[in-house]
Amino acid sequence: MKPETINFYDKVYQVARQIPYGRVTSYGAIAKYLGAARSARMVGYAMNGSHTKDVPAHRVVNRKGLLTGKHHFDGTNLMQQLLESEGVKVVENQIQDFETVFWEPIKEL
DNA sequence: CTCTTGACTGAGG
DNA sequence: GCCTCAGCCAAGA
Numbered sequence: 025m026k027p028e029t030i031n032f033y034d035k036v037y038q039v040a041r042q043i044p045y046g047r048v049t050s051y052g053a054i055a056k057y058l059g060a061a062r063s064a065r066m067v068g069y070a071m072n073g074s075h076t077k078d079v080p081a082h083r084v085v086n087r088k089g090l091l092t093g094k095h096h097f098d099g100t101n102l103m104q105q106l107l108e109s110e111g112v113k114v115v116e117n118q119i120q121d122f123e124t125v126f127w128e129p130i131k132e133l
Numbered sequence: 134c135t136c137t138t139g140a141c142t143g144a145g146g
Numbered sequence: 147g148c149c150t151c152a153g154c155c156a157a158g159a
Contacts, residue, residue, distance in 0.1 A: 032156085051141055061142090062154045068140035069156065086141060093140030 032058065036070040039129050043083045046111040047127035048119060050087045057129040068093065082106040089122030 035058050043049055051067040060066065067084075071093065074081040082103045086092045094103040094117060104114045113120035 052143095055141085060155080063156080064141040064154085065139060066141090066155055066157095069138095071140055074140090081140080084140075087143095091140090096140055 032060070032063075032066065033070045033073065036067050037074060037077050037079045039133075040071075040074065040079045040081065040084055042129065042133065043080060043127055044132075046125065048083045048085055048089070048107070048112060048122075048125050049127045049129065050085060050089075052087055053128050053130065054084070057133065072096070080106075083110075083127075085119060089119035089126075091117040091119070 036054060039049075039054050039057060050064075052061065052064040055061055055064040055067045058067075071079070071081050071084065075096075081093065082091075082097070084093070091103050091107075091114065094100070097103045099105075104117065107114050107119070112125050119125065
């Protein structure tokens, strides 16, 4: 059995937990860090269970800095509020100064 | 086993 | 810079 498979979800949660305060990252960045650059969708899919985990899924967005997963949160603007509470500017579900707050696990870890 | 769905991404027009 | 198409992999029916 491939160890990457059994750890995939867990690794996603692990990385997401390590996202610094006031920073965000993309699904692709996490996927690439896990060695599965082609499985960015799986990262998002894995985040479905993130709600029951201690994972700050609100810090994970797509490559455009768009809050594509906000619909999976409780409210309609919960994800945005969480980000703004951490100092991340969000307008129209899109993160402002995305490059500035972007956090790459590959480089940081 | 086959088909569908999805919190994605990169390339091309 | 925006829109569309195709590739990608995993889980559920």
